[in-house]
Amino acid sequence: MAEPKTKYDRQLRIWGEQGQAALEKASICLLNCGPTGSETLKNLVLGGVGSITVIDGSKVEVSDLGNNFMVDESSVGQSKAKCVCAFLQELNDAVKAKFIEEHPEALIETNPSFFSQFTLVVATQLVEDSMVKLDKICREANVKLIFARSYGLTGFVRVSVKEHTVIESKPDHFLDDLRLNNPWPELKSFAETIDLNVADPVAHKHTPYVIILVKMAEEWAKTHGGSLPSTRDEKKQFKELLKAGMVATDEENYKEAIEASFKVFAPRGISLDLQQIISDSCTEVDSNSSQFWVMLAALKEFIVNEGGGEAPLEGSIPDMTSSTELYVNLQKIYQAKAEADYLVIEQRVKNILKKIGRDPDGISKTMIKSFCKNARKLKVCRYRLLEDEFSNPSLPQLQKYLTDEDYSVAMGFYILLRAVDRFTANYNSFPGQFDGEMDEDISRLKTTAVGLLSDLGCNGSPLTEDLINEMCRFGASELHAVAAFIGGVASQEVIKLITRQFVPISGTFIFNGIDHKSQLLAL
Amino acid sequence: MSHSTVQPSRSRDLDKLLLRPGNLVAPTFEPGTQLRDDLQEYVRILVVGAGGLGCELLKDLALSGFKNLEVIDMDRIEVSNLNRQFLFRLEDVGKPKAEVAAKRVMERVSGVNIVPHFCRIEDKELDFYNDFSIIVLGLDSIEARSYINAVACSFLEYDSDDNPREETIKPMVDGGTEGFKGHARVIMPGVTPCFECTIWLFPPQVKFPLCTLAETPRTPPHCIEYAHLIKWDEVHSGKDFDPDDPEHMTWVYTEAVKRAELFGIQGVTYSLTQGVVKNIIPAIASTNAIISAACALETLKIASGCSKTLSNYLTYNGVEGLHIKVTEFVKDKDCLVCGPGVLIELDTSVTLQKFIDMLEEHPKLFLSKASVTHLGKNLYMQAPPVLEEMTRSNLSLPLFELMGKVPKDVVHVTGITSQNDSKRSCLRKLRVVFKAIDGVTDMDMAGGA
Numbered sequence: 001m002a003e004p005k006t007k008y009d010r011q012l013r014i015w016g017e018q019g020q021a022a023l024e025k026a027s028i029c030l031l032n033c034g035p036t037g038s039e040t041l042k043n044l045v046l047g048g049v050g051s052i053t054v055i056d057g058s059k060v061e062v063s064d065l066g067n068n069f070m071v072d073e074s075s076v077g078q079s080k081a082k083c084v085c086a087f088l089q090e091l092n093d094a095v096k097a098k099f100i101e102e103h104p105e106a107l108i109e110t111n112p113s114f115f116s117q118f119t120l121v122v123a124t125q126l127v128e129d130s131m132v133k134l135d136k137i138c139r140e141a142n143v144k145l146i147f148a149r150s151y152g153l154t155g156f157v158r159v160s161v162k163e164h165t166v167i168e169s170k171p172d173h174f175l176d177d178l179r180l181n182n183p184w185p186e187l188k189s190f191a192e193t194i195d196l197n198v199a200d201p202v203a204h205k206h207t208p209y210v211i212i213l214v215k216m217a218e219e220w221a222k223t224h225g226g227s228l229p230s231t232r233d234e235k236k237q238f239k240e241l242l243k244a245g246m247v248a249t250d251e252e253n254y255k256e257a258i259e260a261s262f263k264v265f266a267p268r269g270i271s272l273d274l275q276q277i278i279s280d281s282c283t284e285v286d287s288n289s290s291q292f293w294v295m296l297a298a299l300k301e302f303i304v305n306e307g308g309g310e311a312p313l314e315g316s317i318p319d320m321t322s323s324t325e326l327y328v329n330l331q332k333i334y335q336a337k338a339e340a341d342y343l344v345i346e347q348r349v350k351n352i353l354k355k356i357g358r359d360p361d362g363i364s365k366t367m368i369k370s371f372c373k374n375a376r377k378l379k380v381c382r383y384r385l386l387e388d389e390f391s392n393p394s395l396p397q398l399q400k401y402l403t404d405e406d407y408s409v410a411m412g413f414y415i416l417l418r419a420v421d422r423f424t425a426n427y428n429s430f431p432g433q434f435d436g437e438m439d440e441d442i443s444r445l446k447t448t449a450v451g452l453l454s455d456l457g458c459n460g461s462p463l464t465e466d467l468i469n470e471m472c473r474f475g476a477s478e479l480h481a482v483a484a485f486i487g488g489v490a491s492q493e494v495i496k497l498i499t500r501q502f503v504p505i506s507g508t509f510i511f512n513g514i515d516h517k518s519q520l521l522a523l
Numbered sequence: 524m525s526h527s528t529v530q531p532s533r534s535r536d537l538d539k540l541l542l543r544p545g546n547l548v549a550p551t552f553e554p555g556t557q558l559r560d561d562l563q564e565y566v567r568i569l570v571v572g573a574g575g576l577g578c579e580l581l582k583d584l585a586l587s588g589f590k591n592l593e594v595i596d597m598d599r600i601e602v603s604n605l606n607r608q609f610l611f612r613l614e615d616v617g618k619p620k621a622e623v624a625a626k627r628v629m630e631r632v633s634g635v636n637i638v639p640h641f642c643r644i645e646d647k648e649l650d651f652y653n654d655f656s657i658i659v660l661g662l663d664s665i666e667a668r669s670y671i672n673a674v675a676c677s678f679l680e681y682d683s684d685d686n687p688r689e690e691t692i693k694p695m696v697d698g699g700t701e702g703f704k705g706h707a708r709v710i711m712p713g714v715t716p717c718f719e720c721t722i723w724l725f726p727p728q729v730k731f732p733l734c735t736l737a738e739t740p741r742t743p744p745h746c747i748e749y750a751h752l753i754k755w756d757e758v759h760s761g762k763d764f765d766p767d768d769p770e771h772m773t774w775v776y777t778e779a780v781k782r783a784e785l786f787g788i789q790g791v792t793y794s795l796t797q798g799v800v801k802n803i804i805p806a807i808a809s810t811n812a813i814i815s816a817a818c819a820l821e822t823l824k825i826a827s828g829c830s831k832t833l834s835n836y837l838t839y840n841g842v843e844g845l846h847i848k849v850t851e852f853v854k855d856k857d858c859l860v861c862g863p864g865v866l867i868e869l870d871t872s873v874t875l876q877k878f879i880d881m882l883e884e885h886p887k888l889f890l891s892k893a894s895v896t897h898l899g900k901n902l903y904m905q906a907p908p909v910l911e912e913m914t915r916s917n918l919s920l921p922l923f924e925l926m927g928k929v930p931k932d933v934v935h936v937t938g939i940t941s942q943n944d945s946k947r948s949c950l951r952k953l954r955v956v957f958k959a960i961d962g963v964t965d966m967d968m969a970g971g972a
Contacts, residue, residue, distance in 0.1 A: 006602045007602055008606050010803070010807070011805070011807045042609060042808070043812055047808055063532060067537070069631060072631045072633070152540070153820075153830060169843065171842065172843070328788065435543075479536055480586035481583050481817075484813075484819070488812030488816060492813070505845045516833050517847075520844060
């Protein structure tokens with residue numbers, strides 16, 4: 001076996017050892033191992049998930065050879081689950097792979113408790129009726145669930161979990177936490193020890209912009225009744241003052257200060273997103289609350305008390321032009337403040353745990369530290385039960401999507417993907433599944449779709465003939481490239497749910513393989 | 524799902540798309556078994572790169588109705604490839620990627636033929652690339668993309684109204700990934716922007732100023748780059764640093780740690796050292812699968828017309844939820860690469876040697892070490908030595924004579940271009956016009972690039 005650290009190097013750089021450990025602990029169940037399901041698992045097996053269980057009751061047919069890489073000619077007539085499982089095992093011997101030759105629909109009907117053993121279930125190519133049933137089973141058993149389906153040039157991925165909370169959301173671009181608009185006493189007094197008008201030109205151009213801005217902001221406040229620049233004119237003036245502080249044109253630190261001056265102008269306090277999370281009713285914790293919500297309750301207390309309206313300091317600073325000494329000292333000041341904030345939160349967490357009758361040391365220091373460092377980036381994702389969305393979708397959203405140019409095709413596919421399941425419940429085959437019935441199927445599908453829309457409270461058919469025709473042309477085909485795309489998206493969402501890093505999709509992802517204008521629909 | 528009762532066929536699913544008429548398709552789409560057979564028999568696709576994207580692409584294309592595939596890659600398999608390059612196993616480490624990838628796909632998908640090429644993309648003659656219907660790129664370097672782009676654009680010819688000749692358009696489909704992000708694009712040279720038209724989409728990597736490394740290091744990467752770029756040369760005079768030599772890497776790491784301690788900087792690790800020195804781009808299986816699938820689907824659409832094509836640039840970001848955006852970029856009409864070609868006006872007496880010297884000074888080209896071909900004939904080749912010797916005598920002959928005394932024509936030149944301090948292989952198409960030859964009017968010169 002290869003040294004796992006080397007083998008997984010390129011992904012460890014993304015989700016770290018903790019993320020990897022979570023993956024290696026996870027047990028994943030796959031329902032139906034056509035190309036969509038197989039490709040989903042392939043990406044997870046390569047990444048090193050703990051175990052997989054492949055469930056499929058069908059035998060490999062010749063037509064499977066045309067779209068599924070995990071079966072070959074020697075597999076024809078054999079259990080598809082067995083063949084796919086054998087191929088997947090070949091990809092990574094660290095993964096425990098097993099299969100069960102059974103139809104997922106039958107398992108859902110007869111053995112619902114079966115699913116509770118898994119961390120996560122990936123359900124592919126199921127029709128609506130089975131999806132709704134499985135959704136309830138997994139919700140009840142607190143098992144994470146992802147639906148994926150490929151259908152001609154369209155398809156969807158839908159996450160279903162009661163609640164998913166994220167500490168390490170790792171956003172791409174996020175404003176650093178420098179507090180230039182609200183410096184704490186230690187930062188201020190450090191800034192006071194530094195003279196911006198130092199005569200030595202080398203020292204002058206190596207004063208970090210953080211210091212420049214803290215000092216200039218303080219000076220400004222003194223002459224402006226304690227407030228910082230807020231109007232356009234004031235901001236312009238402030239930047240002019242910075243420019244006037246330069247003694248040479250090549251002073252990168254001053255250029256950085258001018259560029260970063262918006263950080264002085266930014267409003268104090270926490271973001272709207274965080275305000276929303278701390279006002280969630282889950283912050284009223286009890287003995288059953290998750291660690292996340294316990295820490296959140298502590299955070300809420302911190303913000304109104306010690307934080308003075310701010311979250312705990314993140315504690316890291318970006319690179320900036322500076323002498324090594326000033327930069328390192330500045331780093332220490334930020335780290336010390338972050339450490340102090342963390343200690344306060346930790347104490348509050350302990351108190352809360354005691355109050356709700358749990359072990360005061362029940363949440364690890366590492367966890368609380370990470371929570372504090374990421375306090376500004378916390379995410380809470382909740383998903384409606386499929387049945388609720390299907391029977392009672394958000395009508396205003398639905399109307400908006402249907403008429404919005406960017407969303408109408410995706411919304412059309414969403415409706416049609418549901419309509420084909422109604423169709424098959426009535427006619428025992430998917431529209432266009434067989435040649436020779438196309439014209440009849442097109443008009444039947446149209447009637448079915450219109451009926452579905454009117455059941456949802458949407459009258460008149462805004463679906464175009466072109467889209468309905470295309471859907472019939474697709475004839476329930478599972479094209480390999482589409483399955484690989486959908487499987488790729490599904491596996492990515494699995495990774496986000498398991499590692500608890502990054503942010504999973506918030507609605508139903510609709511793939512549009514015609515012009516690639518795929519969309520997320522929140523209904 | 525219900526089972527089909529019709530005759531079992533390997534292409535059951537694909538047939539729905541290829542055999543049935545549709546409304547949202549290309550104007551050229553002619554559904555039928557003929558189309559399916561033609562895709563198998565006549566369409567030839569080159570996959571450039573057999574790495575994370577290349578492995579996926581070969582599988583996706585082999586299962587999208589294509590039977591004639593070739594793949595080119597100069598790399599050998601490494602252990603760190605195994606988390607995503609699913610055609611490779613631990614026992615394959617050290618073997619050429621192209622060869623193993625081709626073999627594995629052929630083993631599983633019968634009837635597909637994949638020819639591997641274990642070499643640099645620059646090692647192939649231009650004619651090699653002209654043989655393919657579509658070129659699909661699964662690369663991680665801007666230089667390699669730029670080179671293939673220039674090759675594909677070099678086949679493009681313009682008619683007298685400066686419109687691209689349809690039959691000379693060599694379509695490219697390009698994919699790229701980094702972590703949870705990626706892009707897929709379709710390039711129709713002369714019609715949609717080529718790689719060079721939108722080169723600004725790939726900003727050059729930011730390098731640390733040497734004075735920061737030497738005098739005011741602040742971060743772990745500063746310490747690592749000091750050890751790598753400054754200290755190594757000071758200590759190992761004349762010995763090149765080899766990033767693949769673990770001893771070299773360990774030396775840089777140890778030096779970086781010492782420097783970090785000296786300045787009170789925290790956070791130098793071996794893994795970070797490797798990442799900084801080798802400029803490692805994080806990569807995962809799921810993103811590669813998504814981007815490759817989009818590229819393979821577009822390849823199928825270009826070849827068959829079975830649906831509209833991507834117009835023309837897709838960006839994908841899965842960090843926070845999932846964002847897919849399609850942007851229709853426009854081409855740069857003055858592009859040196861996909862435009863009609865740089866116009867060069869010459870006296871009939873100019874020798875090939877003088878012409879080559881001129882290219883080095885040319886304000887748009889800065890092209891050194893030039894090899895010149897005309898209508899597929901080598902006029903002068905810098906390498907290999909056999910060809911150099913064979914063509915050396917041409918250097919003293921007038922280009923006019925070497926080109927068969929035509930008043931104007933296109934020549935292809937490969938060489939090294941140096942721009943903004945960086946050197947790279949390039950291929951340029953030049954429109955050579957000889958002065959004072961009948962048939963050349965001022966009008967022809969006016970539209971120069």
